[in-house]
Amino acid sequence: MSDVPKELSYTKTHEWIGNDGDGTITVGITDHAQASLGDLVFVELPEAGKKVGAGDAVAVVESVKAASDIYAPVAGEVAEVNEQLEDAPELVNEDPFGEGWLFKMQVDDADALDTLLDADTYEGIVEDEED
Amino acid sequence: MADRTPLHDEHVALDARLVDFAGWDMPIDYGSQIAEHKAVRDNAGMFDVSHMAVADITGDDAREFLRRVMANDVARIDEVGRALYTCMLNTRGGVIDDLIVYHLAEGHYRAVLNAATTNKDLAWLHGQIGTYRVAVEHRSDLAIVAVQGPRARELTTKVLDTGLAEAAFRLKPFSATTEGDVSVGRTGYTGEDGFEIVMPAGDAAAFWRALKSTGVAPVGLGARDTLRLEAGLNLYGQDMDEDTTPLESGLAWTVAFEPAEREFVGREALEHARAAGVTMQRVGLVLEGRGVMRHGAKVRAAGSNVAAADAAGEVTSGSYAPTLSRSIGLARIPSDWDDGVEVAIRDKWLPARLVTPPFVRNGKSRIDDA
Numbered sequence: 001m002s003d004v005p006k007e008l009s010y011t012k013t014h015e016w017i018g019n020d021g022d023g024t025i026t027v028g029i030t031d032h033a034q035a036s037l038g039d040l041v042f043v044e045l046p047e048a049g050k051k052v053g054a055g056d057a058v059a060v061v062e063s064v065k066a067a068s069d070i071y072a073p074v075a076g077e078v079a080e081v082n083e084q085l086e087d088a089p090e091l092v093n094e095d096p097f098g099e100g101w102l103f104k105m106q107v108d109d110a111d112a113l114d115t116l117l118d119a120d121t122y123e124g125i126v127e128d129e130e131d
Numbered sequence: 132m133a134d135r136t137p138l139h140d141e142h143v144a145l146d147a148r149l150v151d152f153a154g155w156d157m158p159i160d161y162g163s164q165i166a167e168h169k170a171v172r173d174n175a176g177m178f179d180v181s182h183m184a185v186a187d188i189t190g191d192d193a194r195e196f197l198r199r200v201m202a203n204d205v206a207r208i209d210e211v212g213r214a215l216y217t218c219m220l221n222t223r224g225g226v227i228d229d230l231i232v233y234h235l236a237e238g239h240y241r242a243v244l245n246a247a248t249t250n251k252d253l254a255w256l257h258g259q260i261g262t263y264r265v266a267v268e269h270r271s272d273l274a275i276v277a278v279q280g281p282r283a284r285e286l287t288t289k290v291l292d293t294g295l296a297e298a299a300f301r302l303k304p305f306s307a308t309t310e311g312d313v314s315v316g317r318t319g320y321t322g323e324d325g326f327e328i329v330m331p332a333g334d335a336a337a338f339w340r341a342l343k344s345t346g347v348a349p350v351g352l353g354a355r356d357t358l359r360l361e362a363g364l365n366l367y368g369q370d371m372d373e374d375t376t377p378l379e380s381g382l383a384w385t386v387a388f389e390p391a392e393r394e395f396v397g398r399e400a401l402e403h404a405r406a407a408g409v410t411m412q413r414v415g416l417v418l419e420g421r422g423v424m425r426h427g428a429k430v431r432a433a434g435s436n437v438a439a440a441d442a443a444g445e446v447t448s449g450s451y452a453p454t455l456s457r458s459i460g461l462a463r464i465p466s467d468w469d470d471g472v473e474v475a476i477r478d479k480w481l482p483a484r485l486v487t488p489p490f491v492r493n494g495k496s497r498i499d500d501a
Contacts, residue, residue, distance in 0.1 A: 038353065039165040041451040042421050060477070062423050064164050064357060064451050067477060093163075 002031040002126060005097055009073075009113065010122035016097060017073050017116055020104070024079055025113070028101040029061060029070065029092060032126045037063040040089040045081040045103055052076060052105070054112065059102055061092065070102060074112040080104040132156075136181035137274045137332040141339050145349055153247035155182040157352055164353035168453040171321055171358055172494045175280035175287075176350035177342050182246040185273045185329055186253065189239050190265035197232060197240055200259050200396055202377060204387035208234045214305045214316055217385055218377050219252065220397025224404060225373035226380065228252050229365065231318055233307045241314070241329070243275065245367050259396070273312070274335035278347060279325035279358070281494060284317075287326050290341040291315070299326065320355065322362025322492050360459060361452050363415060363488020369426055370413070370447040370461050376404055379463060381413030381488070412466045415488040416446065417498055418458040422476045424449030424483070430462050433471035433482060446474060454491045455498070461488065 004010075009017040014033035018026040034040070044060040052058050052072040059070035081103045085091060092100035107113065117125075133156040142149060147158035158179065160167060170176045188197060197205040203217030213234050219227045228248040233241045244252045249269075256267045278287045288296040291313075298308040299315040304324075307316035312331050319325045330338060343349065356366070363381075365371055371380035378386070378401060386401060387393070418424055430444030431437050449460030460483075464472065473480040486498050 038160065039163055041165075041423065044421070062451075064353065064423075064453070067423065067425075 002035055002130070003097070004030070004032075004119050004123045004126065006119045008097070008119065009116035010119065011071065011073050011116060012125060013071050015070060015073055017113070018101075019113060023110065024104050024106050025073070026101050026104050027070075027073060028096055030122070030126075031096050032129070033068075034093050034096045034100070037061065037068060038065050039063055040092050043085040043089045043092065043102070045085065046078045048078050048080055050078045052078060061089075061102075072105065073116060074105070074107055075109065076105040076107040078103055079106045134182070136179055137335040138179040138181060138276075138339055141336055142179065142349075147349070147351060150352075152352060153182065153245075155246055157182055158349070160351035160353045161349050164351065164357065165453045167348060167350040167354040168357050170348035171280045171323055171350055171354065172454055172491070173281070174346070174348070175278060175282040175325070176348045176354070177339065178277040178279070178350050178352075178355055179274075179339070180277050180327070181274040181332070181335065183275055184244040184246065184249040184253070185270040185275065186242045186244055186256065187239065187268045187270055188242060188256075188265060189268070190263070191238060192263040192265045193238050193240050196260070196263040196265040198393055198395065199263075200256065201232065202386045202395055202397055202401075204393060204395075205232060205234070205240065207387070208232070210234070211236055212306050212308060214307055214318055216305075218371075218382060219255070220377070220395070220401075221373055222396060222400060223373075224376040224378075224397040224400030226367070226371045226375060226377060226382075227255055227373060229367050229371070229382070231316070233314065233316055235307065235309050235314060243327075243329075247368055272332055273329050274332045275327060275329050276335060276338060276342075277319055277325065277327045278342060279319045279321040279323045281324060283323065283325035283347070286342065286345045286347050287315075287328070289345055290338065320362070320364055321358040322364070322489055323358075323494065357450050357453060360448055360450055360461070361454055361489065361491035363461070363490060365413075365461065366448055375463070376401060376409075378404055378409045379411040379413060381461070408466075410466055411463050413447075414462055414464055415486040415490060416449075416460040416462050416472065416474065416483040417455075417486050417490070418460070418474065419482045419484065422481055423451050423458040424460040424474050424476060428460075429475040430464055430472050430483075431475075431480070432468050433473050439475045442475065444468070444472060452490060454494070455496055459490050
């Protein structure tokens with residue numbers, strides 16, 4: 001069973017969202033997602049400053065097996081990306097909720113964060129998939 | 132429910148990620164495909180390949196029968212103990228399967244068939260028997276374990292019974308030794324040295340555990356695929372099939388046209404194809420820059436600007452090569468393309484250069500690090 005930290009929010013497409021409390025969020029992929037993808041070999045991240053809509057494909061994680069789009073969980077502007085992943089994509093496998101974060105976003109509308117899934121709901125989705 | 136190999140419980144105990152492969156419940160990895168790949172390149176890894184089928188071909192006419200149904204010539208392995216890689220063709224020259232034939236004893240040959248093609252192959256072989264005095268027997272009572280890597284032979288011989296271990300250690304490449312129902316072949320599918328061991332199903336788990344205790348890493352089918360791709364070895368069903376000939380699949384070297392009087396199945400079609408000129412070739416590709424080529428990606432000549440739908444080339448096997456830290460692939464392209472190409476990856480055309488496989492041999496890169 002994969003790890004689903006309680007303090008984070010989630011999407012059906014297996015991104016996790018951490019609320020940094022200052023109008024920005026941190027986005028990554030979940031433990032379940034990294035385990036399903038297998039060893040990551042490339043991560044393609046957006047430029048800081050890019051405006052994105054909710055559900056836009058903004059990044060790509062590519063494993064030995066497959067490439068997968070990463071979607072912006074809410075509308076906003078990309079504030080910072082995890083440059084370390086350029087040379088060390090394996091950080092996403094090793095520490096998906098920590099060192100393996102993908103990007104930070106300035107959120108347009110903080111209320112939009114209420115539409116995200118909580119940990120219990122996301123855990124239900126993962127259990128269904130892992131069965 | 133999917134079939135299970137005699138090592139299924141070992142995979143579960145090792146926490147393998149199991150997937151359905153050709154109707155078999157098989158380990159795709161045991162945690163990290165890249166780590167398993169590197170274990171084979173640097174040390175030794177073991178693979179459960181018991182989903183592949185062992186077919187014994189015996190009888191007075193076994194040799195002549197195989198000279199008829201195989202595109203390579205088993206006369207090349209008249210010496211007992213030798214092995215031969217060959218395609219089995221249909222009358223159109225298309226590949227029914229690729230396999231290794233071992234000459235185990237006088238009048239006794241053994242073929243190892245791909246899992247996905249087992250039933251089709253056996254039906255074809257039985258259909259070809261006619262008046263040949265030969266029996267084709269599917270040995271589903273046997274398991275197969277491959278041990279591959281620079282230390283594979285050393286570690287495997289520690290685990291085998293003494294007599295067999297001594298004989299196995301002396302084996303030359305592409306040869307085999309047999310003791311009772313255990314045979315050890317110095318063959319493989321990774322570009323590394325090593326053995327493939329066929330044994331009674333009931334012995335497989337103990338053998339597997341003994342290998343594990345000597346430090347041999349369990350390796351799943353995921354790494355098996357990237358290892359064989361780096362080694363430039365074709366995968367049946369992807370790089371060739373019943374609609375492609377060995378001549379356009381990089382396997383012309385396995386077709387024995389000499390002696391001219393040997394009438395093997397598919398010969399006529401291949402001779403026609405040769406006379407008409409083979410229009411497609413199998414090449415190796417190295418992607419420049421980031422991204423990963425995948426099976427089915429379209430390939431066009433560099434600078435040709437054709438749309439993907441009109442691109443005349445196609446990646447037949449593509450992946451990330453852990454040893455080279457970049458994407459490599461096998462592709463089928465027109466025979467007159469000899470320069471750079473572009474590969475369609477996620478709606479972009481990325482440049483790739485042509486190379487002659489293998490990409491990696493005995494742990495070393497064989498391509499220029501451009």
